Amino acid sequence: MDLDRGVEQFDAVIIETTGLADPAPVAQTFFVDDEIQAMYKLDGIITVVDSKHVMQHLDEKKPEGVENEAVEQLAFADRVLLNKLDLVPDLAEQAKIEARIKSINTTAEIFRCQYSKVDPKHLLNLNAFSLTRVLEMDPEFLEAEGADHQHDDSVSSIAVQFPGELNILKLEEWISYLIGDPARANNLFRYKGVLAVKGHDRKFVFQGVHMLFAGSYSDDHLWGPDETRECRFVFIGKNIDKESLRAGFEGCKQDEKLRFAVGDNVEVQTKEGWKDAKVIGLWEKGCPYRLELKDKVLIALLEHLNISHNLHCSKGVT
Ligand SMILES: Nc1nc2c(ncn2[C@@H]2O[C@H](COP(=O)(O)OP(=O)(O)OP(=O)(O)O)[C@@H](O)[C@H]2O)c(=O)[nH]1
Incomplete structure (x- = not known):
């Protein structure tokens, strides 16, 4: 991919995919292609929604094995522009659309707009794929759990939070299991977490796209002496088994005492x-x-x- 061909100086590259594009391979290029990685970092994924027609597209039944690209584009988004709202003047209808988007992706911030008029500062320099940015995960998305999740979309998200610490060895084992099977990993679109690891002062942050996973202890974010240590994660994916994801994550908790003590x-x-x-x-x-x-x-x-x-x-x- 020769994104900068013929351009001497530039600040950023904005890629507009076709309306039918699956965003995952585009995002993954930034994780795996060495040349691209050397020059670029993925800043964020913005999905523009045609409010007038979005419900119809989300409801479209696809043949077996064919993805609903409208759902996927929302699932991958860091920001959603809920556009053409002049064509949907009914506020209740607007709220319904917004709730439906939230049921697919609890984390993406939604901007209501017409003619995509949104201050560019909300769309650029998002750093959505940086681990530091993951650290700032808005706690509000956790509250979105109570939002309208009634619709039977096969793509949805789950956010889980628990007070306390986890055992990093158990987490590594669990994540390897989750992403180890390509079929299962393919259904995990995006995931992010901020964790308190037993025996570590630094916050552990992780994120991933399908099988590509990155996690590390933050250099500059330590748990404060008065801060409540806690673990949170969000998963966005297709046909995700929410209860097993919740149980798997909670299974990494470290609350039981170790079998052996100092001196044993x-x-x-x-x-x-x-x-x-x-x-x-x-x-x-x-x-x-x-x-x-x-x-x-x-x-x-x-x-x-x-x-x-x-x-x-x-x-x-x-
Ligand atoms: N009423 C209304 N029309 C809009 C709005 N935003 C865009 N449009 C119109 O929708 C049409 C399609 O807009 P585009 O911005 O080209 O949409 P697109 O999906 O990128 O189209 P492609 O050229 O196929 O990529 C144009 O006629 C726009 O003027 C809006 O907020 N309200």
């Missing part, structure tokens, strides 16, 4: 087999145990250890 003697599975070790620290940098091997080699942090399978009680230790 344990056996740890290493490449060379089971070795005697001693627990010398708990919950450092998100990892449950710091162990000292009996031969004095320190296993720094058990980042990649499955704590339920790779750690045993030593003989004689309860």
